């Protein structure tokens with residue numbers, strides 16, 4: 001677990017995500033799924049190349065200057081044992097919630113102009129995280 005848990009801006013987080021400080025190719029994501037906490041361990045196979053890319057995060061639809069990484073999670077249960085995994089493009093710093101709320105600057109041109117309310121945007125972010133976690137655990 002990250003050491004700065006108490007200092008995290010909980011009110012502004014749709015999910016908790018962090019990279020393993022000892023191993024930058026690993027990241028973790030914790031969210032709530034059907035009222036229960038669900039945690040997913042992710043690998044970032046392209047960790048070395050993440051700053052070269054400027055793709056769009058599939059969770060928050062931001063293309064941050066800090067980069068987007070393809071993060072892969074082994075599927076739960078037998079499918080995972082057989083080597084099946086699920087991948088998604090995620091902000092390399094996992095700061096999706098803060099980008100959506102405008103609490104962290106993702107850099108110029110990183111976010112689309114949208115007419116959605118913040119509530120609609122955070123609902124979409126939560127739904128995207130839940131859909132990803134459901135794919136991993138389902």
Ligand SMILES: [Zn+2]
Pocket residue numbers: 057058059060061062090091095096099
């Ligand atoms: Zn993101």
